[in-house]
Every structure is written in C-alpha cells, then in structure tokens.
Amino acid sequence: MSLLEIRNLTVEFDTATGPFRALKGVDYTVEKGEVLAIVGESGSGKSVAMLATMGLLPDTATVKADLMTFDGRDLQNLSSKERRNVIGKDISMIFQEPIASLNPCFTVGFQIGEVLKTHLGLQGKDVRNRTIELLKAVGIPQPEKRLSSFPHQMSGGQCQRVMIAMAIACQPKLLIADEPTTALDVTIQKQILDLLINIQSKSEMGLIMITHDMGVVAETADRVVVQYNGEQMEEAGVLELFESPKHPYTKALLSALPERAEGDRLPTVGDFAQAYSKEGGVAL
Amino acid sequence: MTDTIETVSRQSTRAVLKEFWFYFSVNRGAVIGLFVFLALVLVAVFAPYLTPHDPNMQYRDVFLLPPSWMEGGHVDYLLGTDAVGRDILSRLIMGSRLSLFVGVIVVVIALTGGIILGVIAGYYGGKIDTVIMRIMDVILAFPSLLLALVLVALLGPGLINAMISIAIVLQPHFVRLTRAAVMAEREREYVVAARVAGAGPLRLMFLTILPNCTAPLIVQATLSFSNAILDAAALGFLGMGAQPPTPEWGTMLAEAREFILRAWWVVTFPGVSILITVLAINLIGDGLRDALDPKLKRS
Numbered sequence: 301m302s303l304l305e306i307r308n309l310t311v312e313f314d315t316a317t318g319p320f321r322a323l324k325g326v327d328y329t330v331e332k333g334e335v336l337a338i339v340g341e342s343g344s345g346k347s348v349a350m351l352a353t354m355g356l357l358p359d360t361a362t363v364k365a366d367l368m369t370f371d372g373r374d375l376q377n378l379s380s381k382e383r384r385n386v387i388g389k390d391i392s393m394i395f396q397e398p399i400a401s402l403n404p405c406f407t408v409g410f411q412i413g414e415v416l417k418t419h420l421g422l423q424g425k426d427v428r429n430r431t432i433e434l435l436k437a438v439g440i441p442q443p444e445k446r447l448s449s450f451p452h453q454m455s456g457g458q459c460q461r462v463m464i465a466m467a468i469a470c471q472p473k474l475l476i477a478d479e480p481t482t483a484l485d486v487t488i489q490k491q492i493l494d495l496l497i498n499i500q501s502k503s504e505m506g507l508i509m510i511t512h513d514m515g516v517v518a519e520t521a522d523r524v525v526v527q528y529n530g531e532q533m534e535e536a537g538v539l540e541l542f543e544s545p546k547h548p549y550t551k552a553l554l555s556a557l558p559e560r561a562e563g564d565r566l567p568t569v570g571d572f573a574q575a576y577s578k579e580g581g582v583a584l
Numbered sequence: 585m586t587d588t589i590e591t592v593s594r595q596s597t598r599a600v601l602k603e604f605w606f607y608f609s610v611n612r613g614a615v616i617g618l619f620v621f622l623a624l625v626l627v628a629v630f631a632p633y634l635t636p637h638d639p640n641m642q643y644r645d646v647f648l649l650p651p652s653w654m655e656g657g658h659v660d661y662l663l664g665t666d667a668v669g670r671d672i673l674s675r676l677i678m679g680s681r682l683s684l685f686v687g688v689i690v691v692v693i694a695l696t697g698g699i700i701l702g703v704i705a706g707y708y709g710g711k712i713d714t715v716i717m718r719i720m721d722v723i724l725a726f727p728s729l730l731l732a733l734v735l736v737a738l739l740g741p742g743l744i745n746a747m748i749s750i751a752i753v754l755q756p757h758f759v760r761l762t763r764a765a766v767m768a769e770r771e772r773e774y775v776v777a778a779r780v781a782g783a784g785p786l787r788l789m790f791l792t793i794l795p796n797c798t799a800p801l802i803v804q805a806t807l808s809f810s811n812a813i814l815d816a817a818a819l820g821f822l823g824m825g826a827q828p829p830t831p832e833w834g835t836m837l838a839e840a841r842e843f844i845l846r847a848w849w850v851v852t853f854p855g856v857s858i859l860i861t862v863l864a865i866n867l868i869g870d871g872l873r874d875a876l877d878p879k880l881k882r883s
Contacts, residue, residue, distance in 0.1 A: 400773040405796050
C-alpha cells in the first residue's frame with residue numbers, strides 16, 4: 301500500500317470572472333521512504349496540489365478527487381478535528397520563506413515546544429530536552445542558547461533549520477517541502493538539501509519536494525512528476541527523465557537548463573512550445 | 585543538563601526584561617510619564633494615609649480659602665478649600681483612586697469585548713464580519729460623549745453605569761483595530777504553518793495571530809485609558825457620572841463651575857490633575873509601543 305495516493309485531483313477556484321481550474325486531474329503516489337519531486341513553472345499548480353491534500357485551501361476552492369488516501373485513511377471524509385490530528389503529526393510541511401513561516405512573537409524554543417506538547421503530549425523538562433535534541437539534529441550550533449532566540453534574530457538558513465526541526469518533531473510519515481531552498485543562497489541550499497535527505501533516509505519517511513530547480517531534482521529525487529498549467533505532463537524515475545524525456549514539455553524544460561544550453565542564447569520553454577505546436581501537437 | 589536548562593531559562597527571562605527596559609528607556613518622555621504614573625498609583629494606593637483632612641469634611645469657618653502660599657491662605661489647607669469648606673488637596677488625593685479605577689475597569693471591559701469581537705470578525709470574515717462591523721459602525725456614528733450620556737440616562741446616573749457606557753462607546757475602536765490587524769496577519773505564512781502543524785481555529789485566533797496584533801492594541805489601550813478618565817470627568821461635570829459628594833475630579837470641576845472667576849484654585853487643581861494624569865499615560869503608551877513591538881526592534 302502506498303503512503304499517499306491521489307487519483308484525478310482537480311481544484312477549482314471561484315473568481316470574479318467565473319471558475320478557474322488550477323488543477324486538471326493529476327495523480328500522485330508516494331511510497332514509504334521515497335522522494336518524489338514535483339517540478340513545474342510558476343502557476344503550474346504544484347503548491348495548490350499539496351495544500352489541497354492537506355485541506356488548507358480557502359473556502360473559494362472546490363477540491364475533487366477520485367481517490368485521496370494517506371496511510372490507508374481517506375483524506376476527503378475526515379472531520380476537521382481528525383484532519384488536525386493527521387496533518388501536523390503524520391504529514392508536515394516546510395515552506396518557501398523560512399523567516400515568514402515562524403511566528404515573530406514567540407521564541408524558537410517555544411514554537412517547537414508547542415508542537416511537541418500538542419501532538420506528543422510531552423510535559424515540562426521533556427519538552428526542553430527534546431527541543432534541544434531536535435535543534436542539534438538539524439545542525440544548529442549552541443541549541444541551548446538558541447532556544448530563547450526570536451526568529452528575527454536568526455538568519456534565513458537557521459530559520460529553515462528550525463522549520464525542519466519543527467516539521468520532524470513528531471516523526472511524520474510524510475514531509476512536504478514546498479520550495480525549501482528558493483529563498484536561500486546557494487551554499488545554504490546545499491546544506492539544507494543534504495540535511496533533508498539525511499533525515500529522510502534515516503527515518504524512512506516519504507518526502508515530496510516541490511521545486512522548479514532541476515538541479516535540486518537531480519540531486520534528491522527518486523521519482524519526478526512534471527507539471528504544467530495544472531496538468532501532469534510526465535511521470536518518470538529521475539534517471540529515466542533526465543536521460544530520455546518523453547514529453548516535449550519535459551524536453552523543453554531540460555533544454556532550458558544553462559548547463560545543457562548550446563550557443564549564446566539560452567532557449568526558453570516558450571521557444572520549444574512554438575516549434576512543438578507547429579508540428580501539430582497539443583499546444584502548450 | 586536540566587540545571588543548565590533552568591539557568592538558561594532564568595537568564596532568558598531576565599534578558600527579555602532587560603531588552604524591554606532598553607527600548608523603553610530610549611524614549612525620555614515615556615520614562616517621565618512612567619514615573620509620574622507610578623507616583624499617581626502610589627498616591628492612590630496610600631490615599632487614606634496621605635490625606636491631611638477627611639475629603640468630605642466641611643469646615644464651616646473656611647469657605648473658599650485660597651492656597652497656602654497666597655494672601656489669606658492657611659498652611660492647614662495646602663491647596664485651599666472649596667465652596668463648602670472641604671480641603672481640595674484631600675479631595676484630589678482621594679479622587680486619584682476613582683480616576684485610576686475608572687480607567688482600568690473601562691479599558692479592561694472595552695479591550696476584552698473589542699478583542700474577542702475583532703478577532704472573530706477578522707478571522708472568519710464574510711457574514712459574521714459584516715454583522716459585527718455594521719453594529720460597531722452604528723455605535724461609531726454617534727458622537728461619543730452623547731452616546732455615553734444617553735446610555736447613562738438609560739441606566740441611571742452613577743459611576744458604575746458611567747464606566748459601562750464609556751466602555752461601550754470606546755469598544756468599536758478596539759474592534760476595528762483588532763479586525764484590521766488580524767486580517768493583515770491571517771494570510772501570513774506562519775499562520776499557514778501553524779495550521780499545517782494542526783492548530784485549531786481558537787488556537788490560531790488567540791495564540792498565533794493575536795500576539796502579533798498587540799502593538800496597536802497597547803497604544804489604543806493606553807489612549808483609551810486616558811480617554812476613559814476624560815470621559816468620566818466629562819460625565820461627572822455634566823452631573824451624570826459620580827454623584828456628589830464623591831471626590832471625583834470631574835464632579836469637583838462641575839461643583840466649582842460658578843466660582844471660576846472668584847476662586848481660580850477650585851477649578852484649576854482638579855483640571856491640572858486630569859491633565860497631568862492623561863498626559864503621563866499617553867506618554868507611556870508611546871514608549872510601550874516602541875518597546876513591545878517586535879517589528880520595531882533593531883537588533
């Protein structure tokens with residue numbers, strides 16, 4: 301049985317100009333201990349899909365799916381109370397902006413402790429000890445001192461480490477990382493990715509990596525879903541995808557990588573789309 | 585290990601206080617305001633021991649006696665006496681109790697009601713928001729003192745009823761402020777992150793979002809504190825607040841109205857007391873905002 305299984309997921313938003321389809325029937329499967337990367341450009345519905353899975357979309361959104369199970373439980377028919385027990389404990393998420401994702405009013409130690417108290421029922425000194433352990437695990441120096449720091453006193457990379465510590469606090473079965481490295485500079489990116497993969501392989505949890513960075517995909521993922529404009533273009537193992545992309549959009553995406561470019565000008569996906577539609581294929 | 589943790593936590597509490605004082609003391613006016621206010625609180629607490637005379641005692645031989653440093657004044661009556669021979673200093677000292685009491689109670693009532701309604705309106709939005717905000721708009725549409733007067737007229741004159749009506753009049757400001765701040769914070773990423781961590785709506789509203797909206801509320805609360813004192817004095821002046829012979833500053837002013845030209849001290853000292861109190865509290869409010877808002881910190 302797969303850890304997370306989603307079939308034919310559609311999401312529609314009510315907008316002033318009528319309904320807007322953000323997702324047009326996509327499928328995702330994540331096995332235990334697997335890293336799935338979802339790639340696509342801005343507006344391709346990567347984040348929306350994950351927010352829909354966790355039931356975090358605003359009321360204006362209608363979410364439909366043929367199947368949506370996590371660890372054998374149907375996510376669509378959960379009451380909001382049951383859902384709160386599942387998400388946060390068994391599924392957790394890391395966001396793009398590490399500093400904005402931490403509550404500016406509370407210390408780092410307090411915020412991690414809150415998660416431990418609510419979901420694991422830890423008390424008193426256990427909370428502090430476990431918090432320090434977690435901070436150590438994500439590689440924050442002098443964790444005892446950092447407990448009483450506020451988010452604005454820390455750097456972006458450190459905040460992201462705290463977010464990761466918070467996300468893995470309850471040893472979730474699935475971790476969703478929504479562009480975890482986009483707001484960080486390159487050296488920190490590498491450290492954060494290594495940390496994520498390290499934790500993932502140690503604890504055998506499923507990891508969904510949402511990104512638009514092919515480099516990140518190549519480095520981390522087992523399997524890749526390529527998404528464009530709310531539709532799924534291709535799903536393949538990571539080696540297969542990079543060696544022999546099947547869908548023209550994937551080819552376009554890969555050829556737009558600076559490392560693969562030939563000549564002076566870097567091709568864009570748009571160039572490829574034009575050529576493709578001339579050949580009589582589906583317009584991208 | 586646990587020992588070190590305890591010392592660290594104790595140190596961090598001390599560090600937070602130290603940091604607070606550092607930011608607060610940058611604002612010179614706020615520190616002055618704080619000391620004046622503390623002096624006022626002390627006076628109010630120890631009022632029965634400080635008053636040289638019984639505030640309601642009428643000395644029949646000394647009507648409208650000028651302050652002691654003026655010709656015809658007497659050292660026994662430091663700030664003079666009023667039209668029925670009561671010692672003004674004693675009445676002012678007792679009156680400080682009432683004024684602070686009014687301020688505290690009014691702000692507590694208005695703040696609690698305002699925060700609850702404002703957070704609900706801001707968090708849920710839609711119909712709930714519309715209903716709450718239109719009611720608040722209706723309250724705001726009345727001139728505030730007039731509405732307070734009407735409410736007191738309905739409830740009957742007296743200090744308690746005056747406080748309730750002032751609280752109702754001040755409440756919409758808190759509701760609006762809270763709602764606006766909550767709406768701004770609601771969509772922030774840390775709120776989404778808290779939802780991902782499994783926080784329920786009550787926890788989100790009051791523990792995640794509300795602490796981030798405190799800065800404007802603190803300023804508004806201190807301004808309302810002084811406003812409440814002013815309004816209570818105004819109601820007292822109009823005969824709808826504290827009833828004579830209660831030594832309330834506004835009521836004292838009302839009683840002294842006819843002697844403005846003949847005996848300036850009967851009006852001036854209660855008026856100056858109100859002025860100093862309100863000014864001190866407003867200064868503190870400003871300093872508190874600088875010190876408490878994490879977004880204004882420069883570290």
